[in-house]
Amino acid sequence: MNIKRPIPITDLDSVDWWSAVSRHEFVCARCSDCNVWRWPARAICGACGSMTWEWQELTGNGTIASWIVNRHGFGGAFPLPSTVVLVRLAEQDDLLLPGGWAGSADGVDLSVGLSVVVGFEDIESETGDSDHAVLSWGPRHG
Amino acid sequence: MSGTHPFRDRTAIAGIGRTDYSKNSGVSTLTLALRAIRAALDDAGLATSDVDGVACHRVGDSVQATIVAQSLGIKDVRFHLDLFGGGSQSAWTVGLAAQAVAAGVADCIVCWRSINARSGFRMGGTGRAAPDSIEFQYQSPYWFATPPQQFAMYGRAYMDKYGVTSEDLGRVAISQREFATLNPRAMMQAPLSMDDYLESRMIVEPFRLFDCCLETDAAVAVVITSTERARTLRQRPVLVSSAACGGGHTLYSNGREDLSTSGAAQLAPRLFDAAEMSPSDIDVAELYDAFTPLVLLQLEDYGFAAKGEGAALVAAGSTSLGGSLPVNTHGGHLSEGYVHGLNHLAEAVDQLRGDAGPRQTVGAEVALVTGQPGYVAGTSSALILRADK
Known part of the structure; x- marks a missing residue:
């Protein structure tokens, strides 16, 4: 039996990450102030509290x-x-x-x-x- | 230690109640909750009209606390709590209720867990929606969805780091089954040998069938009131010496580097300090056991053994009947039944009252009761209880 993989259920914080994966691009959210990576993506840096971040390639x-x-x-x-x-x-x-x-x-x-x-x-x-x-x-x- | 903690021993468990344990209750989670609450109030010698607070934890699988309050006829609910989360929250539901009583918010709060975990919402897969957690979307496309899988992922990392073997896990299951054979309520009564354990089928490597907890239809309830009031009631009070929660990072969120420790290691010092006790004061421990390695992990994280030494403590018989620290004396979730941590609490109360019959820990005065140690919710919680003098 060929069981299909479940389609990812995205949310507004993750949809860009899944879009990148669909293009075979591997990225992660990273704080623009302290450079700490964070996973999964969210609006604030748990290390320094900054709200400024960007997707960067891994x-x-x-x-x-x-x-x-x-x-x-x-x-x-x-x-x-x-x-x-x-x-x-x-x-x-x-x-x-x-x-x-x-x-x-x-x-x-x-x-x-x-x-x-x-x-x-x-x-x-x-x-x-x-x-x-x-x-x-x-x-x-x- | 800097004097008596303001919360210590101010509140008490005045009564406990359980429904039958089954694979198909045939009734709603509301009816199960009400049966367990009625039994707990009878145990305490209280009426429904004495109740002014309600508290439960759930994961979208059980009746809301306020519906239970309405059903009990409470016209003015002074405290209510619907704590989202799995077994990691079980001790915190009771801890928050006890704090509310200590703070004068309410006088008499019933806490319960009610689930049709076998006939209705099965943690193992069918009949459930995805958990309300942002991390789940990163797991489900890989057929990585159920608690056995999630705990197997943690379990392998823990076993690999400390050289823990299948036999080490088997000894946890066997020890708890020995207790269950002395517990008429236990779902699993047949003795379990190491051969039985090793020959049981693989569910998700490294877990065999007997590494996994049961799925049970049941409810368990307790009544929390002030220590003063509890002393006027029917049963010997069991005092809440301390309650704590802690930890926070899951397997999948930014912040956890070491998969072989849990949030329990973070909350344990606070828990013992607030009770003005140390691990050596604990006479009996009811440790949340969704899966066998959680028992070993908690023996370490609560300070009963050094990291990696939990299995040796079990192998030495210390956690078995007659050992220095009997663990999961009812059989636990592995062998008594699965009531999401509340059956561990009820067992601790039985032990501290001296009501545990052939599985009684002789002279038990202090008990540790824990919630699931932080996978996958991140946080964990625990209680230290003691018999009233």
Whole structure:
């Protein structure tokens, strides 16, 4: 059974981030005053309180902080097995993003601390449009 | 320590009430709440007309507090609270109610949790909408949606950092099942062996079936009033020595670097200081156990073991029946039932009254009751309770 990925449900703070991902661009909100990155995007800097910020491009590099392997379908909602990774971005230790894993479906090729690089997976909506994408991480070589 | 904290021991739990635990209650969450509240008032020797405050926590899965107040016939609600959040809020609902009584806002507040968590709104997936959290949109496209998955993500990081094994998790489940076999109310009564645990099916790696809590239809309620008033009522009062909340960052928000500690580590010093106690004063601990590693995490974050040493404490038998710190003496969410933290509170009251029968901790005078330690809501909460002298 081919289970389609759920379409991201965006909000007014996140819609620009998802639009960037759909163009295969990997960005993050960053404070214009103290340069601290923040995730998810929001209107204020939790480090310095500044309201001035901008989207900046990320390197796409990170390390595996953790991962799970779905073995139970929770009512048929998930393909089995399927792996979800939690990636710590290279830019800042407290930036932790969930994402798909482009490697083995059962995650046997994963370990905590493994170097990874971002990729993108286009997903189709119910109407067959492919104007959405999600993160798909893979091993970083060299 | 700088003298008596103004909140310490000013309020008390005067009564507890539980509905039956089942997989299909056949009634509304309103009816469940009212049954548990009626039982708690009977336990205390109070009438519905004595109640002037209502408090619950919920995640869009249960009746509103004000509807319960209307149903009880309260014409002038002096305190009401509908705290959004999962089990991390369970101790804070009661803590806020106790503070309201101590401040003179209300005299008698009922606190409860009422859920059809098996027949209605299942945390495990079906029958529920996405949680009201901005982070969820970044998880759901990856089929990363349910609590077992979210706690497995944390659990692997914790296990990897400290070399915690599946057997370490299994010992938590087995110890709590041993208590459950002594608890007629427990949903899970059959003894659990390590083989049973290891052979149970994988749900989401690294979690097996018996790492996961139950889903239960039930309600549990408690009555909070002043210590003075509680002393005039039917039961031996259980005093609220302190209440605290703390932490705030989730797995996914800017600010958490270390996935192996929780908000409990932040609130614990405040909690013990306000009670003028230390971890060595705790006789019995009812630790929120949505999943097995949370017990190990909290043994560490509340100061009963060094980081990474929680599993050794369990392996030594310290948390089992007759140990130095019995933990989840009712069987917990893993084996008694899942009432989102309120069944832990009710068990602590039974222990401090000496009413826990064959699972009684001998000489229990002080109990720690915790909420879920901060995943995924971020914040956590806890109470220290003690038997009235």
